Amino acid sequence: MKDSPYLFTLVSALVTVLFIVASCAAMGGLARLFVRLAGGTRRRQEEAYAGYFFAAPWIVGFLIFVVVPMLASLYWSFTDYRLGHALKPVGLENYARLLFEDREFRGSLVNTLFLTVIGLPLQIGVALFLAVLLNQKLKGERAFRATFYLPVILGFNAAVLLCWRLMLNASNGIIDQVIRSLSRAFPVVSYLNRGVIYVVEVVNGFFLGLTNGNFTLLGKVLATGFPPENRVPMWIQNPLWSKMAVILLMVWICGSMMLIFLAGLQSTPRELLEAAEVDGAGSWKRFWGITFPLLTPYIFYNLVIGMIAALQIFEPVYVLYRDNQPLAPSAYSMVYYLYQATFRFNEIGYGSAISWLVLVIIAIASIIQFRLQNRWVEYDIR
């Protein structure tokens, strides 16, 4: 049956469905039994049966695909387990190696930090800007909205990312060609371009130095000084730029954040804005005084979601950098590193330790954000 992968999977799917239906009935029956033993009424028993019957797919899946794997990987993270080899416990060795020796892991941490600190505010800023533009009761608003959302749908398909690889090429990519011809035509653009290049390379040189404790690249950038006229961004050829290409993609797919801001904008009470207008507040003042504070819960939501998304970025790194080994680590996200480190030699023990560390980092970052939110998120302005 394994000769035909399609037949094999169809049969497996059928067996799975039967298994799920059986576990629905079993779980419902069990719940009914419990309620009866607890002395529940007939109606209560039937309710428990129905509830657990319908919820069973998730509960069973949660046990099989989340709880058991997490417990297993917690155990494996303290062993040297490699697929096909006997395992032996090694205590905290994996974690020690990750935290104190593994440069690429530290690199992926710093990269995620970079994307969160520099990329995420840009992404959220553009999303908010577009949402404010769309919220002006315009004709054709739907078409604009759909256009801004389209990249979210297409965005991380490998095919579309390959198109970005074509566009980001420094020698004949369209983006740098446009920058080149604009710089040639307008001196202002040239200075702007070189200024941006300088800032980007200094900042990235600093962050790269953080990852490997070696600041020579930063030194080189500073020694060269202000970039010469013929410089263009080296999106996918230079470790100083690899993360910037990822940020560009993040900004491009800001449509889902934009929708969330739109929802927030549309729930801003009109009376408040109108009252302010009567009091003579201009639109700028109204935005920062009323609309923005009311949007802070939405900004907070986007920050939390965006941070988790930043550490999961996989497809762009794979498509843009996978075959460029000296440069790829400068763009590794934590999930990409997890994939790379675990499946290169099927080191399950080590990969488990990375997974758990990632979970702990998410938990800590979320707790910090939830703590900080009291300082700036306004839930009650009305």
Next chain:
Amino acid sequence: MTRTLLRLLGRGALYVLLTAASILMAFPLFWMISTSLKALEEANAPRIIWIPSAVVIAAYRSVLSDPDFLRAYFNSAFYAALALAGTLISIAAVAYAFSRLRWPGRNLVFALMLSTMMIPAQALIVPQYVFFNALGWIGTFNPLIIPGYFAGGAAMIFLLRQAMAQIPRELEESAFIDGASHLRIWWDVTLPLVKAPLATVATFLFVAYWNNLLGPLLYAQSTKLHTLPVYVAQLYNINNTTQPWPTIMAAAVLTTVPLFVVFFFAQRFILESVVLSGLKG
């Protein structure tokens, strides 16, 4: 007078800004199509060629005559369709339990489900890989499809639950008095009332499956099992002296066509179920 003039100017500027932003956002798609219709020399030319001087469809011919591409297309469709069917139905069932039924422990289970939204799926791939390996499922489509059957995707359950929670009780109560079972009510009464949210969820799921790269890379490595993203990604080979960009982009266009079609029909549902669409794809 000056006030209305200023207002008009403001409106004009707004449209200019929005149009400029739209062009930037849609540009990669334009470039993909434009490149796919160029001759090889034009696609690799070191100067700007916005639209091909002559439309060449050789790239589409070569892609469509490649059996590997056609098989990858079929594989992607097979995987997405089978996974989507199971995931959608199971999610609809679970959302029903969380919104229309009252049962002991419901709030606890619901809170548990919401908390799984904070766990990135990839943090579980390592132990899941071991599990699928033990089942002998590496090198099959099963690991890509079967987990979805267990109502995979907490955010999607939440979205559907919110929609179902708004249905008035009377509708199903009258059906209940007529002696209909819960299965019957779920299928005949509740689901038809949440068609738009179901379409939204189906779209998100389809997009996620169609774009999935990590899963197929891990589990479906052999050429026979390649899905479109894996096939397209390996068309670019750094060892080539000139990349066959028109061919790559023709494959890219054909890969994204289903996404366009789905988005075209589903966009009004998606863009309206604004608040809950926080998770991409």
